[in-house]
Amino acid sequence: MSRITALALTVIFRRLAMLIIALCLTIAASFLFATVVQADGFDWLDVVRIALMAIAAFWLAWGGCIALFGILFPPEAPPRGPSLPEGRTAILLPIYNEATAPVFARLEAIMRSVDQLRARDRFDFHVLSDTTKLDVAAREQAAYHRLLTKRGAGGRLFYRRREKNIGRKAGNIADFLTTSGGAYDYMLVLDADSLMDGDTILEMVRRLEADPRLGLLQSLPRIIGLNTLFGRLLQFATSLYGPYFARGLASVQGREGAFWGHNALIRTRAFAASCGMAPLTGTPPFGGHILSHDTVEAALLARDGWTVRLDPDLTGSYEEAPANMVDYAKRDRRWCQGNLQHSRIMAAPRLRFWSRISILQGIFAYLASPIWLVFLLTSLAAPLVASPPVYFDGRSLFPVFPHPETATALALLFGLVALLILPKLLLTIRVLLSGEARGFGGARGVAIGFLLETLLTSILAPIHMMFHCRSVFQVVIGADSGWPTADRDDGSLPLTAALSATWWMVLTGVAAIAFSHEYVPELFYWLLPVALPLVAAPLLVWLTASVWLGRLTRRLGLFTVPTDTCPVPVADDMRQALEEMAVA
Amino acid sequence: MMRQENTDFGSSPTGLPQSLGSEIRAVLKRPDLTDETLLAALDRDTFPVTACLSLSDFKRGLGQPEQRLRLIRCLAVPAPQHGLEMPEHDLNPPLGVRMAPFVRLWQRLQPAARAQMKQVPVTARNQ
Known part of the structure; x- marks a missing residue:
């Protein structure tokens, strides 16, 4: 068997393995969720919720598999040509x-x-x-x-x-x-x-x-x-x-x-x-020149x-x-339009199977947020449309109480959190074991960095989700983003800019909390991890854009990266050139 | 050592001394550069300002070899003009075009699928 055939077979095997793992995790999550939601009866909204959960869980599982495969399969040494290249x-x-x-x-x-x-x-x-x-x-x-x-x-x-x-x-x-x-x-x-x-x-x-x-x-x-x-x-x-x-x-x-x-x-x-x-x-946005x-x-x-x-x-x-998060969202808005436009070329003639999967992944990177949002909204609405429990079904003299599914719900929750955190945890452990931790401020730096990064990204996740949802919505209604110039100064933002970019999130967060408190109090505390960051969005966006806080983390040895401790010559040259230009 | 003054002005219809053109092309390794392009590069507006050599002195072939080399290496010349064909591929062709291979396949399979007897010559009946 030739080397190319062996490589192709290996890749097919890995793809199948990844698909099977992701599907198994998706089925497990969907089954647990279905068990939980049918505890108070089964209606059409539950079908929608289970479908949304299945899609979102598959996306999470797919990401987790990529990280796992990154640990399992280190890259092979590629062949190299002569030290002096022939081509220009x-x-x-x-x-x-x-x-x-x-x-x-x-x-x-x-x-x-x-x-x-x-x-x-x-x-x-x-x-x-x-x-x-x-x-x-x-x-x-x-x-x-x-x-x-x-x-x-x-x-x-x-x-x-x-x-x-x-x-x-x-x-x-x-x-x-x-x-x-x-x-x-x-x-x-x-x-x-x-x-x-x-x-x-x-x-x-x-x-x-x-x-x-x-x-x-x-x-x-x-x-x-x-x-x-x-x-x-x-x-x-x-x-x-x-x-x-x-x-x-x-x-x-x-x-x-x-x-x-x-x-x-x-x-x-x-x-x-x-x-x-x-x-x-x-x-545009779906026609015209291909953006991404x-x-x-x-x-x-x-x-x-x-x-x-x-x-x-x-x-x-x-x-x-x-x-900062606003510039990040601006760039994402552009990429979102480009990726959603790819839906028109998914079926382009003669494309390879994996190329179509890559295009689908790009589209899904932006559709995942609206899926989560609709899932949250349907979950808020579900108790309102659920039929009242039937205690006397006529088959027994005694009342039949709904079966509590608290344990299943907790298992599902931990499972989803694990899908989010476990890949990062595995990679962190891999870095600690492989001796790469020195570049990240040692084992302590890696451990604290991992915890803080997980905490902060969890807090910021609802804000990213809302930015993505808005981008998808704008693209779907036909608004063309154009190509705004990237702002690449020191990156800090005034509070007014943070507020003008996120005021609508504050309203959404407040409305969600008020709605939940009034109509679905049983979900009130479950909603807070999502709604509170939205209410505090202007403050969070403004604080995370702070250069002072960034430099403070550097002084404290937090979020240290190898380029902090081992300078990059080409970056130093760039800074020197910039200084010379400023003098000239 | 100062170079000899270049007096080879009449050799090119554009007015560029032939030796100067050859010198620039050799240093930049760009034999494709035309006289017109080089004259544009030697324009006063874009000619690199150096304390050691003026444009007129350079054109006359004056200056030290290193000075001239340095100056030539500061000339703004256009990129090589050697384009490639770049055909445009239609990634969202109409359904008719997209389905064409399947239609062709169907048309190929159709005669084979037809009943064999239709292909057998009909025997003439005696009246």
């Missing part, structure tokens, strides 16, 4: 009305890192601007000429600006391919907030050259450079759990891996031949027989992320 690589930086100085500081840091390689002549840099604001465009051109002169990068550093950003980022990349793509064998697609180490870029090229069927290689970007409390929480969670989740994903993806739109190396000719996407018929193009591009490459692979062991790949 274009490093692409698509930008759109971004803050100019940080973008060019990042580019300078990457250039410095690449220039230290022996193979530096094999890499060119392209700034692909889609900027529509003329003042920003003027600043970009000035920054380009300054960097060009500073690095002496004539013939290696290019800048071009499209006046109309047709097709957005996908259109920007397509424009590069149709004008200059033929001059390069590979392209490294970055984002405005990407940072990559030269050695990692070289390693990616070597891996691509070693496998002629490898069309796209995705690295695992680590989040860095955040100073707010929310940002440090995000950094800690992604650093601690992210690599294992990525391993779990990679273990079942096989040749139909993921593309996250940036920090990935792509074979230009394969991409050009396979990934041109016609706009969907109709108008990355998932679709990965599917299209796989459709044409190219391997798309995620290599979680590729370190030296970094990105920044929204530093």
Whole structure:
């Protein structure tokens, strides 16, 4: 049996195992829930609730399985090409009305890192601007000429600006391919907030050259450079759990891996031949240009027989992320529209099975929140529509009391909480046992970080859920989000901004508490863990956006990540470049 | 050592000294750059300001080799013009197109499924 066949069989076996585990857990949760809800009689609302519970439980179980598989199946060592690559690589930086100085500081840091390689002549840099604001465009051109002169990068550093950003980022990349793509064998697609180490870029090229069927290689970007409390929480969670989740994903993806739109190396000719996407018929949000193009591009490459692979062991790949919950929700709003739009291409011809599953996962990442919300609402309504208990059914002289299902309800509750927490706990134990804890502030740092992270994310979860619900609602009623520019300053928020973003959650939370107190008092205390964070949403959003609190956690040694204790040279170079720009 | 002044102005119809064009192309490893492109790169607005060499001196071939090298490496030239074909794939084709393979399959299977006797030539009847 060839190696490729053996690998394919292994992947099929893992996928089946994951499906069976997730289905078993879903059936168990649904059975327990059905036992609980039929205690006071059975009506149509119960059927809806059981169905919603089954979907939500499957989603939770699926996530848990990915984490478990990340522990069980470490990645195999990939083959590598020659140390000096033969092909030429274009490093692409698509930008759109971004803050100019940080973008060019990042580019300078990457250039410095690449220039230290022996193979530096094999890499060119392209700034692909889609900027529509003329003042920003003027600043970009000035920054380009300054960097060009500073690095002496004539013939290696290019800048071009499209006046109309047709097709957005996908259109920007397509424009590069149709004008200059033929001059390069590979392209490294970055984002405005990407940072990559030269050695990692070289390693990616070597891996691509070693496998002629490898069309796209995705690295695992680590989040860095955040100073707010929310940002440090995000950094800690992604650093601690992210690599294992990525391993779990990679273990079942096989040749139909993921593309996250940036920090990935792509074979230009394969991409050009396979990934041109016609706009969907109709108008946005479901028609028009495909927004979240990355998932679709990965599917299209796989459709044409190219391997798309995620290599979680590729370190030296970094990105920044929204530093507060409002910016996070803004980005999610954009991604939500893109992912829901994918519902129209789920049945696109010739897509591979797992590519369709990946697209479905993307859609479900946003539908999960409305499902939970409808589940909560139906649970609040259920006691109101339930028929009164029948004590005398005519078969006995004595009253028959409903069978209490408290033990079953508690078992279900603990089961669901376990599905939420157990994967993280397992990963934390894995980190403690593998000696990786030093980077996270030692065993104590990992343990306290895990507890605090679990507590804080549980408190913030209802707020995320409401933001997601609003996004889905807006997309469904046909509101087009457009592409708002990401705000990437220090990330803090004034209380007024937090209030204007979340006032409607406060009303929802207060209404839910009042309703529950008045009409379904038996659920009052059960509802509080969801409703109270909503009532306190402005305060929570504002506090988590605090840079002061973020720095305090750093001083206290909380949410420590490896990049805190072991500086990242490329990030230091970026900071230095930014300071030099400020002086100039 | 200062280079000789370049007097090779008449060799190019665009007015770019041929030796200067060759020098820039060799340093940047871009033989594809046309004279017009290089003239645009040597425009006063975008020409890199260096204390050591002015645009006119550079065009005349003056300056130390390192100074000239440094200056050429600061020129803003366009990216290589070597485009790829990028066909657009329709990901949401009409139902007729999506079902076409199944229709074709059905059409292929249909004759085989028909009764064999229809394919047998009918024997002529004696009147």
